[in-house]
Structure formats: C-alpha cells, structure tokens
Amino acid sequence: MSARLIIMGPQGAGKGTQAARLADRLGVPTISTGDMFRSHLAERSELGQRAQRYMDAGELVPDEITDAMVRERLAQPDAAEGFILDGYPRNAAQAQVLESILAESGIALNAAIELTADTDEVVERLLKRAEEQGRADDTEPVIRRRLAVYAEQTAPLAALYAEKDLLVQVDGVGEMDEVTERLLAALEPKL
Template identity: 65%
Template sequence: MRIILIGPPGAGKGTQAARLQEALHIPAISTGDIFRANVKGETELGKLAKRYMDAGEYVPDEVTNKMVADRLGQDDAKNGFLLDGYPRTAAQVDELDKMLAAADVALDAVVELTADTDEVVGRLLARAQIQGRSDDTEDVIRHRLDVYAAETQPLTTIYADRGLLKQVDGLGEIDEVTDRLLKALQA
C-alpha cells in the first residue's frame, strides 16, 4: 500500500505511523527522519537543509521534494510506503504526483487523523511538560494548529475530490485508533 497520513500536530501520527508500518510491512517515511538522516550523513541535500534548520526556517520545497524523491526510490519503498509529514502544501501534492507518475504507481489512500483542537492542545502541553519543552506554550501550539489549518488542511479537499481520503478519529486508546485505521484502510 501507498498511504499518506495527515492530521494536526498532536493527533498521534507518529505513534500510528509506527504501528501501521508494522501491521502493513511498509516503511513509515517521515520528512523529519529524512532531514535528520541526510544531515547526519552529511549529504549535499543534508548540508543544504541544515543551513535552513539552523536558522530556524522551513526547508524549502525544492530541497524537501528531492529528499522525498530519493527516499521513495530506495528498495524498501518500492512495494509501498506510508508518508508522514509530506505533502504539507498543494505544491508538494503536485510534486508527489509527478514522483508517483514517474514510478508508474499511485496512492491507495490518504488517511486524516482527526482530533478536537482543545484535546490536541492539552496533549501537546502535557508532552511539552514531560519533555521539558518550554517553547511549546499554549499560544505557540495554537499557532501551529492555525498554520496546519491554513496550509495542510486544504489537502484533504484535494484528496477527497480524488476519492482517496479516509477520516479516522485520532482520539482514544492507542490500540483503538490503530484498529480504526486498519479498518478504514481495508474498507
């Protein structure tokens, strides 16, 4: 299967991506992991990305797209993958479409983990406290959720229009959410 997992910060994407990877025997590919691997490996793209990351800026689409294309071309992703954190914008959707067309493959599903905003804010505040992340204040978290709503949420419309979108409630016990995800993917 070739799947995209999207949802607001704090909806549980990372946790569920790891569980789906195991259940479906496909790699969970996170742009954050790709960035870290390229930076650690000191690849040309990694050096370029590091300059932006060190400055606290978003890595430009051009660099992100190249890293994702490289990762999707690796052997373990040939028979399927789960993308977590990509695409984030309509321009990245277009780029992913080109990558998939060039490989003569298509997406099977786009799963949106939905979650109540106040619940997500509570989760992220608790996580920030546990991890000692003093920069994750309620204002910062709500701003990240606003950015998600403005930039990434519109992708759900694109994928719904293509008949690929499946929405799954991301709240509840971890096992319950995993079960809901697997049932939605089988439907």
C-alpha cells in the first residue's frame, strides 16, 4: 500500500487538520506549502522574503519559487513511501509540474482529495481561527482574496483529477472525527 495524496479545499474547510490526521493514520508525512512558507517567513530566509508580499496579499507565491520548494521537499527520504500534499498544486501549471516531478521518480498519485464546505461555514471558521491564532495573513480582505483565488485557480483542478479518475470528494462539514472517518472510507478503494 502506498499513499501519495494531494488534498485541496477552500481555506477554512479544515484541510490542514484533516491532512495531519490522515498522515498520522496512513503513516506518511504531510507536506504543507503554507506551513513551509510560514516557517521561511519566521526564519526570515531569502525564500521567505521573496514570498512575503504575495502571502500578505493573499496571492499565490510565483510558481517558480513554490515548485522548487516542493521539488526539494519531495526528494527528502521521508517522502519516498508516500505523502500528503496540502496546499499544492494550487493551479494548473503546478499540477503539471507535480506530475513531472513524480514521473521522474516513476511514481504517481493515488488520489486527489477535494474537501468541500459551503461558503458561510468556511467564513465562520476562518473568523474564529483568526481570533484564536492571530495568524498575520488572516485579515478579512486577505481571507476574501484567498477564497477568490481558490475558486478561480484551484477549484478547476478537481475536474482535471476527475478525468484521471483520481478525484475523491468529501464533505468537510461535521465533527472532526466524523470527517476523518469519511475521508478514510472514501480513500480506501484508491490506496
């Protein structure tokens, strides 16, 4: 059994939480591009400084920066047997790059998860999280912009993965445990 997965979903759909739980249950690392960028920001690395203005505005960091970061991360030994990519790919060009990165190693994705949630639910969760964690990139206009970018650039990837018979759509609304079980059940035929 191998688990090479991507997880997509609008910000606030509980994607990060569920990615971590799935990773735990499946015994693979989570690779979150958002977390990677945030730690670069915190370390004030050169990459962090290049990414900052895009993140602050809720825009995507340019593909060449993101693609190189993901390529390097996927080459780490802990990702050899599987991974859950959270936050990548975010647009069609990144999806293509991912496919080439994997093809170069002779591997392929097992599934692409789309965690769905209705907009009201998502906004409510985000405002709560902003209050609790005080994430610097969680101001209301930035949240709005990110949801728009998701709808424009990331949501269309679902169709692309559906064509390849990789898409697994799961409703992200409900108790956290319930959603995790739903995800595991939906993934089972793909693993």
